[in-house]
Amino acid sequence: MLSLHIDPEEVLQKAADNPVKKQDSRSAFHSYVRDGDIPIPKYTLPETGVNSKVAYQVIHDELTLDGNPTLNLASFVHTWMPPEAEKLIMENISKNAVDQDEYPATQVIHARCISMLANLWKVPKGMKAIGTATAGSSEAIMLGGLALKKRWQEKRKAEGKDYFHPNIVFGANAQVALEKFARYFDVECRLVPVKEEHDFIMHPPDALQYIDENTIGVMVILGSTYTGHFEDVALMSDLLDKLYEEKGLDIPIHVDGASGGFFAPFAYPELKWSFDIPRVASINTSGHKFGLVYAGLGWVLWKDESLLPKDLIFELHYLGSVEYSFTLNFSKPAAPIIAQMFNFLNLGYQGYRDVARKDLRNARLLSRALETTGYYKVLSNIHKESGNKNAGEHEPELYLPGLPVVAFRLSDEFKNDYPHVQQAWIQNLLRGKGWIVPNYGAPPAEDKQEILRVVVRETMTADLVERLVTDLIAITESLMTTDSSGGTAQMMAAIAGPHSKQGVHQPEAEHGRPQRPHPKRQNTYAKQC
Structure with missing residues (x-):
């Protein structure tokens, strides 16, 4: 059936009280x-x-x-802080953290946060950790990658070798910030294909074939955005040690701990992934994810100051004193840094662990409920027992490690019985009830498989899990009663609206939103906007 697009602004123009007067x-x-x-x-x-x-x-x-931030289950970003934290934020909303001479107390708090993170991430004795707050973990990844590139270039120059063709290795499940680093800073991006049998994350042995003398480092993801699984940092390090013994290639690791950096230390304190692994040179994380701060804060740390090339550090003289900077932007709000310190003092280690335990408990509740229906297959595994007999009944260590993320899809049995039902419809119908649950393709090589994902944050209570399960069952069973004539597909396309393919309505006068470019094959997983 042919149809014409109706311009809403033209419709409103004709509907005006005085349509003659433009x-x-x-x-x-x-x-x-x-x-x-x-x-x-x-x-x-x-x-x-x-x-x-x-x-x-x-x-x-x-x-x-x-949308309602509490019901936005697509996002890892934290959406609630206590009134006292909000009061501190408003009291310091006008402070610029870059003005170190004007706001010395803020700089002391910043330094203490770095020290606390260094201790949390097990910096070895004798090492002098160095780090900085950032606008988010994306900027932190850029800085970590730049340090890898600069150290590789310095080494290659000293050896009299080519230093113009750097590459970096990470899994095809990487968040877009990792690929942005490679593209923005002229580093060849070598994506390691992921497979369902390896939980849609990088399998360390598969990464070795992509490494050569031009590899500046391997980025290992502690908490995949697709399914919440942790990549094996310790195994990757062991394999790189063997590679060094065999070929002399000394490859460092940067850990992308955007979510896991603030979760693994509290939920799985015995898990080896951080600076106690010799090959881990740097780690980034998001304060505004499981650091439990409002949006706008990331952190990046290097295990020792020798790992941060001096050429990347700028000395500033025009703010009233000599100051040192290594960030991509200049101005930075002080309030999120202060809010992070509030959480450190207010929660302490045990408070963060209690939040992590509750998140995982609710994620397990959702996982088991979905599997019990028979309509869904759960792809995440934080509800599966690890075999650790020493862990208590409700302790995270009793189960396989991962983020409190529930990734799931329609079961094979359901798809066989109701082949006309499209999984994307569930996302659209949930949105009608207020829930924001994304449906997306798996990483390359497995991208024909669609995944629904729920991020269980502190605000996702057991009561909300119950409501979500109730709505999911009702929606799924309503789709089971539809037929395959095509009418349901048309109805669902209408519910989804033009946003799904065309983007948000954009009048001619509006600027600032990029137009969809002509389709072009990408060397990485990043798709054209």
Whole structure:
């Protein structure tokens, strides 16, 4: 059936009280009884402003169309902090952390956070760890990668060898920030294919064939965004030790601990993944994920200051004193750093462990409930016992390690019985009930398989798990009653709306959102926007 796209702005123009008089499509009329009708332009700066109450109400009302952060189960980003933490954030919202001379107490707190993380990540005695706060773990990954590249270049120059063709190795399940580093900083990206039999994460033995004398390092992911599985840092290190003995290739490891860096130390304190492994040179993490801070904070640490090349450190003289910097941006809000210290003091080690235990307990509850229905197969494994007989009944160590993530798909039996049901429909119908649960393809080589994923954060209580399971069962069983005539597919396409393929409605006057480029084959997993 052919259909024409209807321009919503044209429809609204014709529906106006005075359609003959052309309305400026860049303006919107916001009606308030006490303030009158006030024309406010959408895409140009107003000639005159409006009072603060109106400005607030206009933006506040439009933002009600956003999803509920608590029900956003797609995101790893933390969405709640105690009132005292929010008070500290507001008290320090105007401070710029880069102004070290003006805000010395903030710098002391920053340094203490680095020390606490270094201790948490088991920096060996005698090492002088060094690190910095960042805008997030993406910037932290860039900095970790740059240090790997610079050290490799310095070594190659000293040996009189080619230093123009660096490469880096990581799994095809990598988060896009790892690929951004490679593309932005001219490093060949060597993706290790992942397989379902290895939990959709990099299998360390498979990585060896991609390593050569131009490899600046291997990035190992502690908590895959696809399924929550931990890649085996210790095994990767052992294999690199053997490679060094056989071929003389001395390859360092950077651990992408965006989520796992703030989770593994508390949930699995005996797991070897951090600086107590000699080949681990640097680690990044997100304070705003399982560090339990609001969005806008990452951390990157090097095991010893000798691992951070001096050429990457800038000496600044124009802020009132001599200061040193290694970041991609300059200004940085101080409030998230202060909020991180609040959590360290408020929770302590045991508090973080209690949160991790609760998250995992609720994730196991969801996993088992999904499997019990028979409609779904759970791909994550944090609900499967590890064989550790010394762990208590509810202790994380009793089960296989991983993030509190539940990755699942329709079971083979369900797909055989109801082949017309598309898994993407479940995502769309859940959104109608307020839940944001992503459905996406697995990494390359397994990308024909679709995965639904729920991130169980601190705000995902057992009561909410019960509601989610109830809604999932109701939605799934409603789809079982549909037929394969094609009408259901058309209905679901209508529910999904144009956003799924065309993106958000973008009027001609709107700038700043990139247009979808012509399809182009990529050497990495990153797809065109």
